[in-house]
Amino acid sequence: MPSQERKIQAPQPNPETKAFWDAAAAGRLMIGKCTACGELHYYPRAICPHCLSDKTELQQASGNGTIYTYSVMRRALVPYAIAYVTLQEGVSMMTNIVDCDLDKIRIGQAVRLVFKPSESGQPVPMFTPV
Amino acid sequence: MSIKGKAYIVGIYEHPTRKADDKSLAQLHAESAKGALEDAGLTRADVDGYFCAGDAPGLGPLSMADYLGLKLRHMDSTDSGGSSYIIHVGHAAEAIAAGKCSVALITLAGRPRSEGQATGTAPRAAGGNAPDVQFENPYGPATANMYAMCAMRHMYQYGTTSEQLAWIKVAASHHAQHNPRAMLRNVVTVEDVVNSPIIADPLHRLDCCVISDGGGAIIVAGPEVAKSLKRPKVKIIGAAEAPKHQMAGHVDLTYSGAVWSGPAAFAEAGVKPADIKYASIYDSFTITVLMQIEDLGFCEKGRGGKFVADGNLISGTGKLPFNTDGGGLCNNHPANRGGLTKVVEAVRQLRGEAHPAVLVKNCDLAIAHGTGGSLGTRHGAATVIMERE
Numbered sequence: 001m002p003s004q005e006r007k008i009q010a011p012q013p014n015p016e017t018k019a020f021w022d023a024a025a026a027g028r029l030m031i032g033k034c035t036a037c038g039e040l041h042y043y044p045r046a047i048c049p050h051c052l053s054d055k056t057e058l059q060q061a062s063g064n065g066t067i068y069t070y071s072v073m074r075r076a077l078v079p080y081a082i083a084y085v086t087l088q089e090g091v092s093m094m095t096n097i098v099d100c101d102l103d104k105i106r107i108g109q110a111v112r113l114v115f116k117p118s119e120s121g122q123p124v125p126m127f128t129p130v
Numbered sequence: 131m132s133i134k135g136k137a138y139i140v141g142i143y144e145h146p147t148r149k150a151d152d153k154s155l156a157q158l159h160a161e162s163a164k165g166a167l168e169d170a171g172l173t174r175a176d177v178d179g180y181f182c183a184g185d186a187p188g189l190g191p192l193s194m195a196d197y198l199g200l201k202l203r204h205m206d207s208t209d210s211g212g213s214s215y216i217i218h219v220g221h222a223a224e225a226i227a228a229g230k231c232s233v234a235l236i237t238l239a240g241r242p243r244s245e246g247q248a249t250g251t252a253p254r255a256a257g258g259n260a261p262d263v264q265f266e267n268p269y270g271p272a273t274a275n276m277y278a279m280c281a282m283r284h285m286y287q288y289g290t291t292s293e294q295l296a297w298i299k300v301a302a303s304h305h306a307q308h309n310p311r312a313m314l315r316n317v318v319t320v321e322d323v324v325n326s327p328i329i330a331d332p333l334h335r336l337d338c339c340v341i342s343d344g345g346g347a348i349i350v351a352g353p354e355v356a357k358s359l360k361r362p363k364v365k366i367i368g369a370a371e372a373p374k375h376q377m378a379g380h381v382d383l384t385y386s387g388a389v390w391s392g393p394a395a396f397a398e399a400g401v402k403p404a405d406i407k408y409a410s411i412y413d414s415f416t417i418t419v420l421m422q423i424e425d426l427g428f429c430e431k432g433r434g435g436k437f438v439a440d441g442n443l444i445s446g447t448g449k450l451p452f453n454t455d456g457g458g459l460c461n462n463h464p465a466n467r468g469g470l471t472k473v474v475e476a477v478r479q480l481r482g483e484a485h486p487a488v489l490v491k492n493c494d495l496a497i498a499h500g501t502g503g504s505l506g507t508r509h510g511a512a513t514v515i516m517e518r519e
Protein backbone atom coordinates (compact mmCIF):
# COMPACT_ATOMS: atom_id res chain seq x y z
CA MET A 1 0.00 0.00 0.00
CA PRO A 2 1.58 3.32 -1.05
CA SER A 3 1.66 6.08 1.52
CA GLN A 4 -0.71 8.94 0.75
CA GLU A 5 -0.97 12.49 1.90
CA ARG A 6 -2.55 12.72 5.32
CA LYS A 7 -3.60 15.83 7.20
CA ILE A 8 -0.78 16.49 9.64
CA GLN A 9 -1.73 18.20 12.88
CA ALA A 10 0.31 21.40 13.22
CA PRO A 11 2.72 21.61 16.15
CA GLN A 12 2.18 24.59 18.44
CA PRO A 13 5.64 26.04 19.17
CA ASN A 14 6.19 27.81 22.50
CA PRO A 15 9.03 30.07 23.66
CA GLU A 16 11.09 27.02 24.60
CA THR A 17 10.65 25.24 21.26
CA LYS A 18 10.47 28.08 18.72
CA ALA A 19 14.12 27.67 17.67
CA PHE A 20 13.55 23.97 16.97
CA TRP A 21 10.59 24.67 14.71
CA ASP A 22 12.30 27.64 13.02
CA ALA A 23 15.18 25.31 12.18
CA ALA A 24 12.70 22.73 10.87
CA ALA A 25 11.21 25.42 8.64
CA ALA A 26 14.73 25.95 7.28
CA GLY A 27 15.09 22.21 6.61
CA ARG A 28 17.17 21.26 9.64
CA LEU A 29 16.39 18.65 12.32
CA MET A 30 17.78 19.66 15.70
CA ILE A 31 18.41 17.52 18.76
CA GLY A 32 19.14 18.65 22.31
CA LYS A 33 22.71 18.80 23.56
CA CYS A 34 23.85 19.59 27.08
CA THR A 35 27.26 21.26 27.35
CA ALA A 36 27.40 20.53 31.10
CA CYS A 37 27.14 16.72 30.90
CA GLY A 38 27.78 16.27 27.20
CA GLU A 39 24.73 14.07 26.65
CA LEU A 40 22.25 14.34 23.78
CA HIS A 41 18.51 14.23 24.27
CA TYR A 42 15.22 14.27 22.37
CA TYR A 43 12.81 16.05 22.31
CA PRO A 44 15.04 19.13 22.89
CA ARG A 45 14.58 20.94 26.20
CA ALA A 46 15.82 24.07 27.96
CA ILE A 47 16.67 21.98 31.00
CA CYS A 48 18.77 18.85 30.43
CA PRO A 49 16.84 15.64 31.27
CA HIS A 50 20.14 13.93 32.16
CA CYS A 51 21.53 16.45 34.67
CA LEU A 52 19.04 19.36 34.97
CA SER A 53 21.62 21.85 33.74
CA ASP A 54 20.32 24.85 31.79
CA LYS A 55 23.43 24.76 29.56
CA THR A 56 21.56 23.16 26.69
CA GLU A 57 21.73 23.95 23.02
CA LEU A 58 20.43 22.64 19.73
CA GLN A 59 22.68 20.52 17.55
CA GLN A 60 21.87 19.70 13.95
CA ALA A 61 21.25 16.00 13.34
CA SER A 62 22.70 14.29 10.30
CA GLY A 63 19.23 13.18 9.28
CA ASN A 64 20.27 9.55 8.95
CA GLY A 65 18.78 6.86 11.12
CA THR A 66 17.24 3.41 11.37
CA ILE A 67 13.72 2.30 12.20
CA TYR A 68 13.53 1.12 15.83
CA THR A 69 9.86 0.14 15.56
CA TYR A 70 6.78 1.12 13.57
CA SER A 71 3.11 0.41 13.06
CA VAL A 72 0.87 1.06 10.08
CA MET A 73 -2.45 2.42 11.29
CA ARG A 74 -4.91 0.63 8.98
CA ARG A 75 -8.07 1.89 10.64
CA ALA A 76 -7.75 5.47 9.49
CA LEU A 77 -9.08 7.57 6.61
CA VAL A 78 -5.60 7.51 5.16
CA PRO A 79 -3.42 4.66 6.48
CA TYR A 80 -0.07 5.88 7.78
CA ALA A 81 3.10 4.55 9.37
CA ILE A 82 4.07 5.82 12.80
CA ALA A 83 7.56 4.92 14.00
CA TYR A 84 10.42 5.55 16.34
CA VAL A 85 13.58 6.24 14.38
CA THR A 86 16.96 5.99 16.10
CA LEU A 87 19.15 8.75 14.73
CA GLN A 88 22.80 8.17 13.87
CA GLU A 89 23.56 10.39 16.90
CA GLY A 90 21.93 7.81 19.21
CA VAL A 91 18.64 9.35 20.30
CA SER A 92 15.26 8.10 19.08
CA MET A 93 12.27 10.17 18.01
CA MET A 94 8.66 9.55 17.17
CA THR A 95 7.99 10.20 13.49
CA ASN A 96 6.27 8.97 10.35
CA ILE A 97 7.75 6.86 7.58
CA VAL A 98 6.59 8.39 4.30
CA ASP A 99 6.97 8.30 0.51
CA CYS A 100 7.20 4.51 0.41
CA ASP A 101 5.23 1.27 0.22
CA LEU A 102 3.76 0.95 3.72
CA ASP A 103 3.78 -2.85 3.45
CA LYS A 104 7.56 -2.94 2.94
CA ILE A 105 8.61 -1.04 6.05
CA ARG A 106 10.87 -3.08 8.34
CA ILE A 107 12.57 -2.63 11.71
CA GLY A 108 16.26 -1.93 11.19
CA GLN A 109 15.68 -0.29 7.82
CA ALA A 110 17.89 2.73 7.06
CA VAL A 111 15.98 5.98 6.62
CA ARG A 112 16.75 9.60 5.86
CA LEU A 113 15.15 12.86 6.88
CA VAL A 114 12.44 14.58 4.85
CA PHE A 115 10.09 17.39 5.83
CA LYS A 116 6.32 17.44 5.28
CA PRO A 117 4.09 20.47 5.74
CA SER A 118 1.53 20.33 8.54
CA GLU A 119 -1.87 22.00 8.43
CA SER A 120 -0.39 25.39 9.43
CA GLY A 121 2.36 25.08 6.82
CA GLN A 122 4.98 24.43 9.52
CA PRO A 123 7.22 21.62 8.19
CA VAL A 124 7.65 18.61 10.48
CA PRO A 125 10.52 16.11 10.33
CA MET A 126 9.70 12.68 8.91
CA PHE A 127 11.71 9.88 7.35
CA THR A 128 11.77 7.85 4.18
CA PRO A 129 13.61 4.60 3.42
CA VAL A 130 17.03 5.17 1.84
CA MET B 131 7.42 2.25 57.09
CA SER B 132 5.74 -0.61 55.29
CA ILE B 133 2.02 -0.86 54.52
CA LYS B 134 2.13 -4.63 54.89
CA GLY B 135 -0.92 -5.69 56.86
CA LYS B 136 -1.90 -2.11 57.73
CA ALA B 137 -5.00 -2.01 55.53
CA TYR B 138 -7.69 -4.23 54.04
CA ILE B 139 -9.94 -4.08 51.02
CA VAL B 140 -13.34 -4.30 52.68
CA GLY B 141 -15.70 -3.25 49.89
CA ILE B 142 -15.85 -3.67 46.12
CA TYR B 143 -18.36 -2.86 43.43
CA GLU B 144 -18.41 -3.19 39.68
CA HIS B 145 -21.15 -1.15 38.05
CA PRO B 146 -23.35 -3.46 35.96
CA THR B 147 -23.86 -1.01 33.10
CA ARG B 148 -21.94 -1.32 29.87
CA LYS B 149 -23.84 1.48 28.11
CA ALA B 150 -25.12 4.30 30.26
CA ASP B 151 -27.16 6.50 27.90
CA ASP B 152 -29.55 7.28 30.73
CA LYS B 153 -27.07 8.26 33.44
CA SER B 154 -24.67 11.09 34.17
CA LEU B 155 -20.99 10.61 34.93
CA ALA B 156 -21.33 11.85 38.52
CA GLN B 157 -24.27 9.49 38.99
CA LEU B 158 -22.17 6.50 37.88
CA HIS B 159 -19.46 7.47 40.38
CA ALA B 160 -22.08 7.83 43.12
CA GLU B 161 -23.86 4.56 42.31
CA SER B 162 -20.49 2.81 42.41
CA ALA B 163 -19.61 4.40 45.76
CA LYS B 164 -22.96 3.33 47.17
CA GLY B 165 -22.49 -0.22 45.87
CA ALA B 166 -19.06 -0.60 47.47
CA LEU B 167 -20.23 0.79 50.81
CA GLU B 168 -23.16 -1.66 50.81
CA ASP B 169 -20.79 -4.50 49.94
CA ALA B 170 -18.58 -3.54 52.88
CA GLY B 171 -21.45 -2.98 55.29
CA LEU B 172 -20.35 0.61 55.91
CA THR B 173 -22.14 3.92 55.52
CA ARG B 174 -21.26 7.19 53.88
CA ALA B 175 -20.56 8.69 57.31
CA ASP B 176 -17.74 6.16 57.83
CA VAL B 177 -15.78 7.50 54.83
CA ASP B 178 -13.07 9.99 55.74
CA GLY B 179 -10.73 9.54 52.77
CA TYR B 180 -11.60 9.90 49.08
CA PHE B 181 -9.54 8.92 46.04
CA CYS B 182 -10.35 9.51 42.39
CA ALA B 183 -8.55 10.24 39.11
CA GLY B 184 -9.13 12.29 35.98
CA ASP B 185 -12.35 10.49 35.06
CA ALA B 186 -14.11 12.10 38.07
CA PRO B 187 -16.03 15.18 36.92
CA GLY B 188 -14.88 18.52 38.31
CA LEU B 189 -11.70 19.71 39.95
CA GLY B 190 -9.83 16.74 41.41
CA PRO B 191 -11.93 15.18 44.17
CA LEU B 192 -13.92 18.33 44.95
CA SER B 193 -17.03 18.01 42.81
CA MET B 194 -17.55 14.37 43.72
CA ALA B 195 -16.95 15.09 47.42
CA ASP B 196 -19.66 17.72 47.08
CA TYR B 197 -22.07 15.47 45.11
CA LEU B 198 -21.62 12.61 47.58
CA GLY B 199 -21.78 14.86 50.64
CA LEU B 200 -18.49 13.51 51.96
CA LYS B 201 -16.83 14.90 55.07
CA LEU B 202 -13.14 14.13 54.56
CA ARG B 203 -9.80 14.49 56.23
CA HIS B 204 -7.79 12.98 53.38
CA MET B 205 -8.06 13.21 49.59
CA ASP B 206 -5.90 12.16 46.65
CA SER B 207 -6.53 12.58 42.94
CA THR B 208 -3.35 10.99 41.60
CA ASP B 209 -3.91 10.34 37.90
CA SER B 210 -1.85 7.89 35.90
CA GLY B 211 -4.63 6.87 33.54
CA GLY B 212 -6.03 3.38 33.87
CA SER B 213 -3.60 2.29 36.59
CA SER B 214 -4.63 5.17 38.91
CA TYR B 215 -6.95 3.06 41.06
CA ILE B 216 -4.25 0.48 41.78
CA ILE B 217 -2.05 3.37 42.89
CA HIS B 218 -4.99 4.63 44.97
CA VAL B 219 -5.21 1.31 46.82
CA GLY B 220 -1.54 1.66 47.78
CA HIS B 221 -1.93 5.32 48.70
CA ALA B 222 -5.04 4.55 50.76
CA ALA B 223 -3.10 1.90 52.66
CA GLU B 224 -0.33 4.45 53.29
CA ALA B 225 -2.79 7.07 54.49
CA ILE B 226 -4.50 4.58 56.78
CA ALA B 227 -1.15 3.35 58.13
CA ALA B 228 -0.19 6.97 58.83
CA GLY B 229 -3.48 7.65 60.59
CA LYS B 230 -4.61 10.19 57.98
CA CYS B 231 -7.92 8.41 57.38
CA SER B 232 -9.63 5.22 58.47
CA VAL B 233 -12.04 4.40 55.64
CA ALA B 234 -10.98 5.28 52.10
CA LEU B 235 -13.36 5.36 49.14
CA ILE B 236 -11.98 5.02 45.58
CA THR B 237 -14.31 5.61 42.62
CA LEU B 238 -14.11 5.32 38.85
CA ALA B 239 -16.68 5.85 36.11
CA GLY B 240 -16.93 6.79 32.46
CA ARG B 241 -19.21 6.88 29.44
CA PRO B 242 -16.91 6.61 26.41
CA ARG B 243 -19.37 4.32 24.63
CA SER B 244 -22.37 6.60 25.08
CA GLU B 245 -20.21 9.53 24.06
CA GLY B 246 -19.13 7.70 20.90
CA GLN B 247 -15.37 7.95 21.46
CA ALA B 248 -13.21 6.07 18.95
CA THR B 249 -10.95 5.41 21.89
CA GLY B 250 -8.24 3.34 20.30
CA THR B 251 -7.91 4.80 16.85
CA ALA B 252 -8.72 8.51 17.16
CA PRO B 253 -5.67 10.78 17.10
CA ARG B 254 -4.86 12.31 20.45
CA ALA B 255 -6.45 15.72 21.03
CA ALA B 256 -4.34 18.77 20.27
CA GLY B 257 -3.40 21.56 22.62
CA GLY B 258 -2.44 21.71 26.23
CA ASN B 259 0.94 22.41 27.70
CA ALA B 260 2.25 18.85 27.85
CA PRO B 261 5.80 19.30 26.54
CA ASP B 262 5.72 16.16 24.40
CA VAL B 263 2.56 16.98 22.43
CA GLN B 264 4.13 19.10 19.69
CA PHE B 265 6.82 16.45 19.10
CA GLU B 266 4.30 13.62 18.78
CA ASN B 267 0.84 14.73 17.66
CA PRO B 268 1.88 15.59 14.08
CA TYR B 269 2.63 11.88 13.63
CA GLY B 270 -0.84 10.60 14.53
CA PRO B 271 -0.28 8.74 17.79
CA ALA B 272 -3.56 7.08 18.74
CA THR B 273 -3.83 4.43 21.42
CA ALA B 274 -3.75 1.32 19.24
CA ASN B 275 -0.67 2.26 17.21
CA MET B 276 1.36 3.12 20.31
CA TYR B 277 0.80 -0.34 21.80
CA ALA B 278 1.25 -1.82 18.33
CA MET B 279 4.76 -0.38 18.14
CA CYS B 280 5.59 -2.21 21.38
CA ALA B 281 4.24 -5.45 19.93
CA MET B 282 6.17 -4.95 16.69
CA ARG B 283 9.44 -4.47 18.56
CA HIS B 284 8.73 -7.42 20.88
CA MET B 285 8.16 -9.65 17.86
CA TYR B 286 11.37 -8.42 16.22
CA GLN B 287 13.53 -8.77 19.30
CA TYR B 288 12.12 -11.95 20.88
CA GLY B 289 10.32 -13.76 18.09
CA THR B 290 6.92 -13.32 19.69
CA THR B 291 4.10 -14.25 17.30
CA SER B 292 0.56 -13.02 16.66
CA GLU B 293 -0.66 -16.51 17.55
CA GLN B 294 0.98 -16.28 20.98
CA LEU B 295 -0.61 -12.87 21.59
CA ALA B 296 -3.94 -14.30 20.45
CA TRP B 297 -3.82 -16.86 23.28
CA ILE B 298 -4.29 -13.99 25.72
CA LYS B 299 -7.63 -13.06 24.11
CA VAL B 300 -8.57 -16.73 23.91
CA ALA B 301 -8.00 -17.13 27.67
CA ALA B 302 -9.99 -13.97 28.44
CA SER B 303 -12.87 -15.22 26.29
CA HIS B 304 -12.89 -18.58 28.09
CA HIS B 305 -13.48 -16.63 31.30
CA ALA B 306 -15.96 -14.14 29.84
CA GLN B 307 -18.34 -16.88 28.69
CA HIS B 308 -19.31 -17.29 32.36
CA ASN B 309 -19.85 -13.56 32.97
CA PRO B 310 -23.38 -12.58 31.93
CA ARG B 311 -22.40 -8.90 31.93
CA ALA B 312 -19.34 -9.31 29.70
CA MET B 313 -19.56 -7.44 26.39
CA LEU B 314 -17.91 -10.29 24.47
CA ARG B 315 -19.09 -13.67 25.74
CA ASN B 316 -18.26 -15.91 22.80
CA VAL B 317 -15.26 -18.17 23.22
CA VAL B 318 -12.78 -17.32 20.46
CA THR B 319 -9.91 -19.29 18.96
CA VAL B 320 -6.39 -18.25 18.01
CA GLU B 321 -7.57 -18.33 14.38
CA ASP B 322 -10.46 -15.98 15.17
CA VAL B 323 -8.01 -13.46 16.63
CA VAL B 324 -5.39 -13.57 13.90
CA ASN B 325 -8.05 -13.51 11.19
CA SER B 326 -9.77 -10.45 12.63
CA PRO B 327 -8.98 -7.21 10.77
CA ILE B 328 -5.70 -5.45 11.49
CA ILE B 329 -6.23 -2.21 13.38
CA ALA B 330 -2.59 -1.15 13.64
CA ASP B 331 0.11 -3.64 12.58
CA PRO B 332 0.58 -6.15 14.18
CA LEU B 333 -2.51 -5.78 16.40
CA HIS B 334 -5.82 -7.17 15.21
CA ARG B 335 -9.27 -6.06 16.25
CA LEU B 336 -9.43 -8.94 18.73
CA ASP B 337 -6.08 -7.97 20.26
CA CYS B 338 -7.84 -4.84 21.54
CA CYS B 339 -10.02 -4.34 24.60
CA VAL B 340 -13.68 -3.41 24.45
CA ILE B 341 -14.99 0.15 24.76
CA SER B 342 -17.57 0.31 27.50
CA ASP B 343 -19.34 2.61 29.88
CA GLY B 344 -19.33 1.71 33.52
CA GLY B 345 -17.59 2.26 36.77
CA GLY B 346 -16.63 0.78 40.06
CA ALA B 347 -15.52 1.51 43.57
CA ILE B 348 -13.27 0.11 46.29
CA ILE B 349 -13.29 0.65 50.05
CA VAL B 350 -9.99 0.35 51.92
CA ALA B 351 -9.98 0.35 55.73
CA GLY B 352 -7.71 -0.34 58.67
CA PRO B 353 -7.52 -3.61 60.63
CA GLU B 354 -9.99 -2.48 63.32
CA VAL B 355 -12.69 -1.62 60.79
CA ALA B 356 -11.98 -4.79 58.78
CA LYS B 357 -12.32 -6.91 61.91
CA SER B 358 -15.71 -5.36 62.74
CA LEU B 359 -17.19 -6.29 59.34
CA LYS B 360 -18.71 -9.67 58.56
CA ARG B 361 -16.85 -10.16 55.30
CA PRO B 362 -13.90 -12.30 54.15
CA LYS B 363 -10.76 -10.33 54.91
CA VAL B 364 -8.49 -9.25 52.08
CA LYS B 365 -5.25 -7.80 53.39
CA ILE B 366 -2.99 -5.48 51.36
CA ILE B 367 0.57 -6.75 51.80
CA GLY B 368 2.52 -4.95 49.11
CA ALA B 369 2.10 -2.02 46.74
CA ALA B 370 4.34 0.01 44.47
CA GLU B 371 4.20 2.40 41.54
CA ALA B 372 6.59 3.78 38.94
CA PRO B 373 6.43 5.90 35.79
CA LYS B 374 8.24 4.88 32.63
CA HIS B 375 8.90 7.30 29.80
CA GLN B 376 11.11 7.92 26.79
CA MET B 377 14.31 8.24 28.82
CA ALA B 378 15.39 11.49 27.14
CA GLY B 379 15.30 9.81 23.74
CA HIS B 380 16.76 6.45 24.75
CA VAL B 381 13.49 4.76 23.88
CA ASP B 382 13.15 1.10 24.81
CA LEU B 383 9.69 -0.31 24.19
CA THR B 384 10.50 -3.88 25.23
CA TYR B 385 9.62 -3.40 28.88
CA SER B 386 7.14 -1.53 31.08
CA GLY B 387 7.32 0.20 34.45
CA ALA B 388 6.36 -3.13 36.00
CA VAL B 389 10.08 -3.90 36.09
CA TRP B 390 10.21 -1.40 38.97
CA SER B 391 6.78 -1.56 40.61
CA GLY B 392 6.63 -5.36 40.51
CA PRO B 393 9.83 -6.20 42.42
CA ALA B 394 9.16 -3.41 44.94
CA ALA B 395 5.66 -4.73 45.68
CA PHE B 396 6.87 -8.34 45.89
CA ALA B 397 9.68 -7.29 48.25
CA GLU B 398 7.26 -5.46 50.52
CA ALA B 399 4.87 -8.40 50.51
CA GLY B 400 7.68 -10.89 51.09
CA VAL B 401 6.40 -13.22 48.37
CA LYS B 402 7.55 -14.34 44.92
CA PRO B 403 5.75 -14.43 41.57
CA ALA B 404 5.62 -18.24 41.84
CA ASP B 405 3.53 -17.89 45.03
CA ILE B 406 0.73 -15.97 43.25
CA LYS B 407 -2.47 -17.98 42.74
CA TYR B 408 -4.40 -15.44 40.68
CA ALA B 409 -3.31 -12.42 38.63
CA SER B 410 -5.34 -9.46 37.40
CA ILE B 411 -3.18 -8.03 34.63
CA TYR B 412 -4.12 -4.86 32.78
CA ASP B 413 -5.32 -5.82 29.33
CA SER B 414 -5.86 -2.78 27.15
CA PHE B 415 -4.31 -4.94 24.43
CA THR B 416 -2.91 -8.46 24.35
CA ILE B 417 0.65 -7.09 24.18
CA THR B 418 0.06 -5.16 27.42
CA VAL B 419 -0.59 -8.42 29.26
CA LEU B 420 2.38 -10.19 27.73
CA MET B 421 4.89 -7.49 28.61
CA GLN B 422 3.60 -7.05 32.16
CA ILE B 423 3.72 -10.81 32.81
CA GLU B 424 7.39 -10.78 31.83
CA ASP B 425 8.17 -7.61 33.75
CA LEU B 426 6.48 -8.82 36.93
CA GLY B 427 8.73 -11.87 36.83
CA PHE B 428 6.23 -14.61 35.99
CA CYS B 429 8.62 -15.65 33.22
CA GLU B 430 11.92 -14.53 31.75
CA LYS B 431 12.05 -11.40 29.57
CA GLY B 432 11.23 -12.36 26.00
CA ARG B 433 9.62 -15.68 26.96
CA GLY B 434 6.15 -14.19 27.47
CA GLY B 435 4.88 -15.53 24.16
CA LYS B 436 5.65 -19.10 25.14
CA PHE B 437 4.30 -18.52 28.66
CA VAL B 438 0.85 -17.30 27.60
CA ALA B 439 0.36 -19.89 24.84
CA ASP B 440 -1.66 -23.08 25.03
CA GLY B 441 -4.13 -21.84 27.61
CA ASN B 442 -1.66 -21.14 30.40
CA LEU B 443 -3.75 -18.15 31.53
CA ILE B 444 -7.06 -20.07 31.63
CA SER B 445 -8.43 -20.75 35.10
CA GLY B 446 -8.53 -24.44 35.87
CA THR B 447 -6.05 -25.49 33.20
CA GLY B 448 -3.26 -22.92 33.14
CA LYS B 449 -0.52 -22.11 35.64
CA LEU B 450 -1.43 -18.43 35.95
CA PRO B 451 -5.20 -17.85 35.90
CA PHE B 452 -5.72 -14.22 34.89
CA ASN B 453 -8.64 -11.78 34.49
CA THR B 454 -11.32 -14.31 35.32
CA ASP B 455 -14.11 -11.76 34.75
CA GLY B 456 -13.07 -11.54 31.09
CA GLY B 457 -11.01 -8.42 31.77
CA GLY B 458 -10.84 -5.43 29.49
CA LEU B 459 -10.41 -7.71 26.51
CA CYS B 460 -13.92 -9.17 26.90
CA ASN B 461 -15.81 -7.88 29.93
CA ASN B 462 -15.55 -4.10 30.24
CA HIS B 463 -13.14 -1.18 30.27
CA PRO B 464 -15.05 1.57 32.05
CA ALA B 465 -13.81 5.07 31.23
CA ASN B 466 -11.06 3.42 29.16
CA ARG B 467 -9.44 2.79 32.52
CA GLY B 468 -9.22 -0.82 33.61
CA GLY B 469 -7.27 -0.64 36.87
CA LEU B 470 -10.16 -0.59 39.29
CA THR B 471 -11.89 -3.66 37.89
CA LYS B 472 -8.55 -5.47 38.09
CA VAL B 473 -8.55 -5.04 41.87
CA VAL B 474 -12.24 -5.96 42.08
CA GLU B 475 -11.82 -9.35 40.38
CA ALA B 476 -8.72 -10.14 42.47
CA VAL B 477 -10.74 -9.45 45.63
CA ARG B 478 -13.56 -11.68 44.34
CA GLN B 479 -11.05 -14.48 43.87
CA LEU B 480 -9.57 -14.02 47.35
CA ARG B 481 -13.04 -13.96 48.90
CA GLY B 482 -14.10 -17.03 46.94
CA GLU B 483 -16.80 -14.95 45.25
CA ALA B 484 -15.66 -15.25 41.64
CA HIS B 485 -17.87 -17.26 39.28
CA PRO B 486 -17.62 -20.96 40.25
CA ALA B 487 -16.52 -21.90 36.72
CA VAL B 488 -13.44 -19.67 36.99
CA LEU B 489 -12.85 -19.72 40.75
CA VAL B 490 -9.22 -20.47 41.61
CA LYS B 491 -8.84 -23.18 44.24
CA ASN B 492 -7.30 -22.13 47.55
CA CYS B 493 -6.73 -18.63 46.26
CA ASP B 494 -4.92 -17.00 49.16
CA LEU B 495 -2.55 -14.71 47.27
CA ALA B 496 -3.36 -12.45 44.33
CA ILE B 497 -1.83 -9.59 42.38
CA ALA B 498 -3.42 -6.71 40.51
CA HIS B 499 -1.19 -4.81 38.14
CA GLY B 500 -1.88 -1.96 35.76
CA THR B 501 -0.36 0.23 33.06
CA GLY B 502 -1.96 3.64 32.59
CA GLY B 503 -1.22 6.19 29.91
CA SER B 504 0.54 4.69 26.92
CA LEU B 505 2.97 1.81 26.81
CA GLY B 506 4.48 3.37 23.68
CA THR B 507 5.32 6.77 25.16
CA ARG B 508 4.92 7.26 28.92
CA HIS B 509 2.90 5.36 31.45
CA GLY B 510 2.35 4.74 35.13
CA ALA B 511 2.82 1.19 36.38
CA ALA B 512 1.11 0.12 39.58
CA THR B 513 1.16 -3.15 41.49
CA VAL B 514 -0.76 -4.30 44.54
CA ILE B 515 -0.43 -7.69 46.23
CA MET B 516 -3.27 -8.96 48.40
CA GLU B 517 -3.64 -11.89 50.76
CA ARG B 518 -6.70 -13.64 52.14
CA GLU B 519 -6.51 -13.65 55.91
Ligand SMILES: [Zn+2]
Pocket residue numbers: 034035036037038039048049050051052053
Ligand atom coordinates in the same frame (compact mmCIF):
# COMPACT_ATOMS: atom_id res chain seq x y z
ZN1 LIG C 1 23.12 17.52 31.12
